[in-house]
Amino acid sequence: MRLLGLLVVAGCTAPAVETDVVYDERLGNSGLMDVYLPDGDAPHPAVLFIHGGTWRFGSKEHFQSAGPRLARSGFVAATINYRLLPDGVFPNNLEDCICALAYLRAHAAEYSIDPDRIAVMGYSAGAHLASLVALASDNPELPAHCEAAGGQPVAPPAAAISASGPQDMRLWWHENKDKETVEGIFGGSLDEMPHAYELGSPRYHVKAGAPPFLILQDAVDFGGIDDFRDALVAAGNDAHLMQIEGSLHVLEQNDDAGFYEGGVSSETPVAWIAIEDFLFRTIGGAR
Numbered sequence: 001m002r003l004l005g006l007l008v009v010a011g012c013t014a015p016a017v018e019t020d021v022v023y024d025e026r027l028g029n030s031g032l033m034d035v036y037l038p039d040g041d042a043p044h045p046a047v048l049f050i051h052g053g054t055w056r057f058g059s060k061e062h063f064q065s066a067g068p069r070l071a072r073s074g075f076v077a078a079t080i081n082y083r084l085l086p087d088g089v090f091p092n093n094l095e096d097c098i099c100a101l102a103y104l105r106a107h108a109a110e111y112s113i114d115p116d117r118i119a120v121m122g123y124s125a126g127a128h129l130a131s132l133v134a135l136a137s138d139n140p141e142l143p144a145h146c147e148a149a150g151g152q153p154v155a156p157p158a159a160a161i162s163a164s165g166p167q168d169m170r171l172w173w174h175e176n177k178d179k180e181t182v183e184g185i186f187g188g189s190l191d192e193m194p195h196a197y198e199l200g201s202p203r204y205h206v207k208a209g210a211p212p213f214l215i216l217q218d219a220v221d222f223g224g225i226d227d228f229r230d231a232l233v234a235a236g237n238d239a240h241l242m243q244i245e246g247s248l249h250v251l252e253q254n255d256d257a258g259f260y261e262g263g264v265s266s267e268t269p270v271a272w273i274a275i276e277d278f279l280f281r282t283i284g285g286a287r
Contacts (some may be wrong), residue, residue: 017037021033023099027082030084048121049077050126052165053084053125091142097132098137099148126165138153161213161214163271167224168223174190
């Protein structure tokens with residue numbers, strides 16, 4: 001019984017965290033990340049988190065609960081800021097996320113990371129960007145001028161988790177009544193900038209040899225998520241789609257009907273089971 005108590009205490013220990021790490025000094029506050037560190041010096045797999053917020057709001061603090069949770073499971077977890085609209089018009093926002101990935105690889109020894117086992121994860125707008133990082137980080141039409149990569153193309157991550165984010169921005173423009181939000185991402189309408197919408201659509205970049213994907217979807221998500229999964233599978237990739245029942249993109253997480261507490265579907269218990277299973281299956285634990 002005493003041993004069980006010690007294990008419970010050990011499992012609840014808060015991991016070490018380094019806040020406001022500068023991954024790109026050119027970006028000011030937009031170029032910061034927080035890094036949550038597991039115990040031990042062995043090379044760890046890592047997860048790069050990209051927050052949501054309609055490409056306009058949010059910060060690295062969004063994943064303050066997810067970072068420690070994964071660190072206690074043996075993963076280095078890095079939560080990032082990136083340029084938000086209007087400064088973060090595509091592809092600026094994507095470039096920042098790619099450069100954060102390059103920074104983690106360049107500083108792998110410092111954080112005891114295995115640079116070949118880094119996954120990327122995002123929610124909503126962050127899911128859209130995470131999918132693009134996984135599929136287009138080295139696309140010559142989307143050069144990311146990352147100091148941490150020495151100006152060279154950045155190889156894709158080893159795995160991707162994309163939760164409740166649009167995957168075909170062309171389709172999303174047609175489906176979405178809020179054209180202002182969609183057009184703000186690209187600086188114009190689909191008719192004015194068709195190729196930008198293509199380049200900004202993860203669906204456009206699907207090809208054989210993509211990293212394995214776990215895709216989470218809730219009841220009101222749209223933007224070609226099902227077709228994206230089907231296209232990945234048709235190209236011979238490992239891609240799984242999980243429907244989070246009862247979620248409406250932002251869901252009620254409090255049992256008290258008189259107190260509203262918003263949450264996201266990727267942080268529900270059933271989603272966490274799938275996420276950790278996927279991560280252990282694709283990038284594994286500490287070695």
